[in-house]
Amino acid sequence: MLAEMNIPVWWPPAAAEAEVEGIAMVAPAVSAAVPRAAIPPVAPESIAASKRPARAADLKPSEDRAAPALQPLPAGIATMDWPALQAAVAGCRACRLCEGRHNTVFGVGPAAPAPGRAPQVDWLIVGEAPGEKEDLAGEPFVGPAGKLLDNMLKAIGLDRHANVFIANVIKCRPPGNRNPEPGEVAQCEPYLRRQIELLEPKIILAMGRFAVNALLQATVPEVHKLPLGKLRGQPHQYRGVPVIATYHPAYLLRNLPDKAKAWADLCLALEVLQRRA
Ligand code: SF4
Structure with a gap:
């Protein structure tokens, strides 16, 4: 089911039957993942001699390895220009999510009109x-979720490289695609706030539960307790910018009937934008 949803699935190969008692007990992950031929032969006496110290060492592999220290958020985010903000996100180590990332994900949109300026867009996703x-x-x-989003945007004349900026609440990947923790959302929030200040979008489409919670927590009482369905269908506000709540494209891929609702949300956003103009 997870594979059908395009969520990568990892399952350990069946653990090879250990010929030597102790190898599987000491390092089960290694014995399961490494082909038997790759495991060098171990003399019985060395097993006996190494059993106690090796087990003690293997049971605390990461405790002795110091993780790179976390650092506070960079100072002055609220006054940074676009390139400074990009650089700050790229080097950010303000929460544990930095430890497992390959890249920070700042966002994507058209090129900035001039050095130091943010891209000029009406739409922010x-x-x-x-x-x-x-x-x-x-x-x-x-x-696949991105492809669906691109197709939805294309249907109303938007293109991620031309006239819409796409960003996330959180800039680093939570391990195993788990939900971001409240502390991580709070740490990362100043970056999104500054992105919105610099982009000055005319409409924001908040896709999915976390985006909706993050953007509407100041204006909708107890927003986290309300079903997303109850927040749809009307414009909300984030610091004076209209926000339309809608489903995340990954959710739509699993719930095809709700695509029609997402389309209605997109049309509502278009209507709100046209009314503003
Ligand atoms: S998730 Fe946000 S706050 Fe945490 S390290 Fe990444 S950029 Fe920094």
């Missing part, structure tokens, strides 16, 4: 957090 493909590509919404 805000998703949740990078997944595996986004982490590797350094770009939000790639893979």
Whole structure:
């Protein structure tokens, strides 16, 4: 089922039957993942001699390895220009998510009109957090969900490289695609806030639960308790910018009947934008 949803599935190969008692007990992950031929023969006496110290060492592999230290958020995010903000995100080590990332995912959009300026767009799409493909590509919404989003945008004349900016609430991939923790969302929030200040979008499409919570927490009381369905169908506000809540494209791939609702949300966003103009 997970593979059908394009979620990578890992399952350990069946553990080879250990001929030597102790190898599987000491390092089960290694004995399961490494072909038997790759395991060098071990003399019985060395097994006996190494059993106690080797086990003690293997049971605490990471405790002795110091993880790179976390650092506070860079100072002055609220006054950074676009390139400074990009650089700050790229080097950010303000929460544990930096430890497993391949790339930070700042966002994607058209080129800036001049050095130091943010891209000029009316539309901002805000998703949740990078997944595996986004982490590797350094770009939000790639893979099947990204393709669906691109097609939805294309239907109303938008293109991620021309006239819409796409960003996430969280800039680094949560391990195993788990949900971001509240502390991680809070740490990363100043980056999105500054992106919105610099982009000055005329409409924001918040895609998925976390994006909706993050953007509407100041204006919708107890937003996290409301079903997404109840937040759809009306414009909300983020610092004066209209926000339309809608489903995440990854959810739509699993719930095809709700595509029609997402289309209605997109049409509502278009209508709100036209009314503003
Ligand atoms: S998720 Fe955000 S706050 Fe955490 S390290 Fe990445 S950029 Fe920094």
